[in-house]
Amino acid sequence: MSKRGIVLYLHAHQPYRVRKYSVFDTAVNHDYFDDPIYDSGQNNEQVFKKVADKSYRPMNAMLEKLLADHPEFKVSLSITGVFIEQAELWAPDVIESFKRIVSTGRVEIVAETYYHSLAYFYSMTEFEHQVEAHRIKIRELFGVETKVFRNTELSYNDSMAKWAENYGFKGILAEGWDPILQWRSPNFMYRPAGTKSISLLLKNYKLSDDIAFRFGDKNWPQWPLSSNTYNDWVNQSVTGKSIVDLFMDYETFGEHQWEDTGIFEFYESFISKWLSNPANTFYTVSGAIDAFEPVGEISMPDTVTWADNERDLTAWIGNSMQQEALRYIYAMEDDILRTEDIKLISDWRKLQTSDHFYYMCTKWFTDGDVHAYFSPYESPYDAFLYYINAVRDLRWRLHHDHHTGGLNG
Amino acid sequence: MLGWELPPHNSGGLGVACYHMSKALAIQGAKIDFVVPYRAEHPGINFMKIHSATDLTPLERYGLGAYDSSKVIDKPLSKADVNDLKDMRGVQKRYVKFVEKLVLSLKPDVIHAHDWLTMEAGMRAKELSNVPLIVHVHATEFDRSGNEQGNPIVHEIEYQGMMMADRIIAVSDITKNIIMQKYGIPADKIEVVHNAIDAASFDDGYEYNFNTYKYLEALRNEGHTIVATVTRFTVQKGLVNFIRAAARACEKYDKLAFLLAGDGEQRDELIKLSSDLGIADKVFFTGFIRGKKWRDAYSVADIFVMSSVSEPFGLTALEAAYHGNAIIITRQSGVGEVLNSVFRYDFWDEDTLADQIIGIATSDVLRESLQQNVKNEYDKISWYDVAKSCFHIYESMQQKVLS
Numbered sequence: 001m002s003k004r005g006i007v008l009y010l011h012a013h014q015p016y017r018v019r020k021y022s023v024f025d026t027a028v029n030h031d032y033f034d035d036p037i038y039d040s041g042q043n044n045e046q047v048f049k050k051v052a053d054k055s056y057r058p059m060n061a062m063l064e065k066l067l068a069d070h071p072e073f074k075v076s077l078s079i080t081g082v083f084i085e086q087a088e089l090w091a092p093d094v095i096e097s098f099k100r101i102v103s104t105g106r107v108e109i110v111a112e113t114y115y116h117s118l119a120y121f122y123s124m125t126e127f128e129h130q131v132e133a134h135r136i137k138i139r140e141l142f143g144v145e146t147k148v149f150r151n152t153e154l155s156y157n158d159s160m161a162k163w164a165e166n167y168g169f170k171g172i173l174a175e176g177w178d179p180i181l182q183w184r185s186p187n188f189m190y191r192p193a194g195t196k197s198i199s200l201l202l203k204n205y206k207l208s209d210d211i212a213f214r215f216g217d218k219n220w221p222q223w224p225l226s227s228n229t230y231n232d233w234v235n236q237s238v239t240g241k242s243i244v245d246l247f248m249d250y251e252t253f254g255e256h257q258w259e260d261t262g263i264f265e266f267y268e269s270f271i272s273k274w275l276s277n278p279a280n281t282f283y284t285v286s287g288a289i290d291a292f293e294p295v296g297e298i299s300m301p302d303t304v305t306w307a308d309n310e311r312d313l314t315a316w317i318g319n320s321m322q323q324e325a326l327r328y329i330y331a332m333e334d335d336i337l338r339t340e341d342i343k344l345i346s347d348w349r350k351l352q353t354s355d356h357f358y359y360m361c362t363k364w365f366t367d368g369d370v371h372a373y374f375s376p377y378e379s380p381y382d383a384f385l386y387y388i389n390a391v392r393d394l395r396w397r398l399h400h401d402h403h404t405g406g407l408n409g
Numbered sequence: 410m411l412g413w414e415l416p417p418h419n420s421g422g423l424g425v426a427c428y429h430m431s432k433a434l435a436i437q438g439a440k441i442d443f444v445v446p447y448r449a450e451h452p453g454i455n456f457m458k459i460h461s462a463t464d465l466t467p468l469e470r471y472g473l474g475a476y477d478s479s480k481v482i483d484k485p486l487s488k489a490d491v492n493d494l495k496d497m498r499g500v501q502k503r504y505v506k507f508v509e510k511l512v513l514s515l516k517p518d519v520i521h522a523h524d525w526l527t528m529e530a531g532m533r534a535k536e537l538s539n540v541p542l543i544v545h546v547h548a549t550e551f552d553r554s555g556n557e558q559g560n561p562i563v564h565e566i567e568y569q570g571m572m573m574a575d576r577i578i579a580v581s582d583i584t585k586n587i588i589m590q591k592y593g594i595p596a597d598k599i600e601v602v603h604n605a606i607d608a609a610s611f612d613d614g615y616e617y618n619f620n621t622y623k624y625l626e627a628l629r630n631e632g633h634t635i636v637a638t639v640t641r642f643t644v645q646k647g648l649v650n651f652i653r654a655a656a657r658a659c660e661k662y663d664k665l666a667f668l669l670a671g672d673g674e675q676r677d678e679l680i681k682l683s684s685d686l687g688i689a690d691k692v693f694f695t696g697f698i699r700g701k702k703w704r705d706a707y708s709v710a711d712i713f714v715m716s717s718v719s720e721p722f723g724l725t726a727l728e729a730a731y732h733g734n735a736i737i738i739t740r741q742s743g744v745g746e747v748l749n750s751v752f753r754y755d756f757w758d759e760d761t762l763a764d765q766i767i768g769i770a771t772s773d774v775l776r777e778s779l780q781q782n783v784k785n786e787y788d789k790i791s792w793y794d795v796a797k798s799c800f801h802i803y804e805s806m807q808q809k810v811l812s
Contacts, residue, residue, distance in 0.1 A: 020761075022760060022761070022764040023661050023662070023763070023764045023767045023768065024661065024760060024763075024764065319778065320774045320777065320778060321774050321775060321778050323774075324772075324774040362750070362778065362782055365749045365750055365782060378753060379749065379750075379751070379752070379753070380778075381750070381751075381752055381775065381778065381779055382752070384768075384772075384775055384778075385752075385764065385765065385768040385775065388768065388772055388775070389764070389768070
């Protein structure tokens with residue numbers, strides 16, 4: 001019988017933020033992602049280098065150490081294509097350290113869309129293109145094949161699972177959300193409803209979010225969390241079960257939770273304590289699928305994500321500005337692709353990254369909780385304004401350079 | 410309470426704020442004696458006693474200019490002629506004398522003085538009666554002059570008033586910072602109490618009259634977006650930048666019209682500027698308006714711009730929000746501290762303002778989002794809460810006196 005284990009999965013991503021791109025730039029400059037002001041907050045190079053220092057470098061160093069110290073330690077990563085592009089430009093040593101940890105054979109790369117987009121919900125052809133582009137990029141860079149899929153923001157539904165099965169993936173990741181699971185535990189392997197061969201791994205959101213969201217929160221009754229306490233929680237949670245799926249942003253380490261919260265020491269110590277019990281181990285996502293048969297079927301007809309209390313896509317597609325922006329960008333698909341203009345197509349795809357729509361979210365503004373608004377922009381309206389000016393410029397380029405499409409205001 | 414104007418005899422936001430604040434205080438049990446420097450009927454004000462310090466008509470008082478402190482002759486009160494009611498300083502001296510007598514007969518628990526106009530009277534009243542003085546700062550001379558200069562005697566009165574006051578109420582953090590930085594008053598003496606809007610008072614059966622701005626309505630029907638501002642045409646309001654931004658916007662998108670409702674010493678300069686920039690036919694000047702025409706100016710507009718160089722609060726932005734406008738305000742406007750669903754820009758940044766105007770004009774969804782979301786915000790701001798904050802301050806003063 002297989003040992004019980006932690007499935008640690010980290011998601012690394014940085015969008016190409018749109019600079020303060022005004023109507024006076026539209027049809028004149030096409031450099032939406034190149035902010036000339038270094039500390040504007042929309043300068044992608046500055047943000048990437050900052051997060052590389054705070055998170056990617058120290059966390060990769062820690063992962064290398066953990067892999068060296070503990071033969072049983074394993075981790076799964078998803079790294080978006082737009083992350084890799086930016087790392088190649090501004091922090092090539094980060095790519096090198098990812099290559100080193102992947103070469104240990106104990107680090108699995110998870111598949112997703114290259115552009116961290118919501119394409120699944122708007123265009124299947126574009127979605128499949130982006131999944132394929134990501135597989136190719138991972139193959140080229142790391143020499144490995146992706147076998148398990150996760151979609152942007154851990155969005156998931158039954159038909160997506162069927163798609164992933166048909167596409168050849170052996171597993172797919174989703175949120176282990178109570179209203180769906182009801183009496184069932186996320187700490188088992190499941191099978192998506194209506195599929196035959198693919199496995200479903202469910203995030204244990206309580207134990208994941210204890211680290212990802214609450215670790216440094218001094219108002220949290222459990223603060224400061226010790227690695228002993230957390231190790232007890234995880235052991236209790238997994239007793240009589242198979243796995244604990246700890247899924248979180250890679251940037252949890254050093255960026256969401258700063259170094260001075262003690263997150264790195266905490267995690268290193270927790271790994272040792274967990275492995276000090278010989279009944280415990282770690283699995284990659286594929287390793288867990290190989291080790292455990294599904295115990296039952298789970299159905300999620302409606303889309304579930306790992307975001308907010310609602311666990312839905314409202315933070316990306318909830319208001320009319322977001323819906324319009326998405327409609328504009330996907331309406332251009334055929335015209336854009338027909339041009340075979342590589343720069344134009346790439347700019348169009350970079351504008352599909354889900355972060356752009358998240359920045360337009362007004363639900364915190366209308367709730368009065370402005371502090372919950374994480375964005376490089378002053379307001380959702382600014383985010384929409386710059387985005388729409390860039391969309392107009394795409395239309396202008398179609399019209400002017402390729403004599404196709406209309407300008408439509 | 411010492412004030413300079415009350416509706417309908419006001420020429421700006423000071424009178425509106427004093428009216429609503431007093432009304433909310435009275436509802437919560439305050440007994441208010443309100444002093445104004447003129448004699449007139451105030452229909453609808455029965456919740457407090459209004460005292461007239463002079464027999465001037467409101468119109469004569471307008472000539473003195475409650476907001477135009479640059480006209481004030483540089484003379485200390487001791488040299489002012491109490492009989493010269495054509496001179497601001499003469500009227501102020503008369504106002505002080507009136508308050509001196511009143512305070513001895515009324516024996517108030519607290520004196521609440523609004524802006525520099527009444528600060529001398531407030532100080533004198535405190536001296537005579539030993540009653541705590543609260544100075545309420547709606548604007549400083551730095552705001553009114555729009556620069557570092559201003560009238561030295563007004564600066565001096567403000568400085569003395571704030572020094573003498575037991576407590577200072579500022580209408581925004583912006584104003585609090587000016588009081589700290591320019592007048593050297595310690596932070597813990599200043600309380601920020603943001604102004605509010607009385608949505609109920611707008612709910613008076615008003616219906617928009619499409620004929621008031623018939624030409625603008627016609628433009629609107631042809632797809633134009635109407636951009637309005639309702640203000641006094643003074644340097645403080647940043648209207649030169651606004652007109653220049655309007656011209657800049659028209660370079661890229663010309664289905665725009667600009668409604669400048671109000672009047673002031675800059676009017677001719679602004680008319681000339683819009684001609685120089687070639688957009689004279691797109692800029693509409695109304696002159697001073699009130700009542701229905703004033704509300705219709707908000708109603709005809711799609712976008713309201715507050716372009717102020719320095720705006721302690723800016724009630725008009727809340728009024729515009731009530732009438733369904735998308736709001737654009739400068740970062741130098743205090744009202745921005747209570748609104749989130751707005752565009753902001755720095756008053757000199759004409760390109761950003763132009764970009765925001767075009768963005769709203771060319772995107773229905775952006776315009777509607779701004780218009781609808783800001784409504785949820787002003788709904789939460791009430792004069793009731795302003796009065797509650799004032800009461801807290803009054804009570805803390807009295808405890809100090811007793812102990």
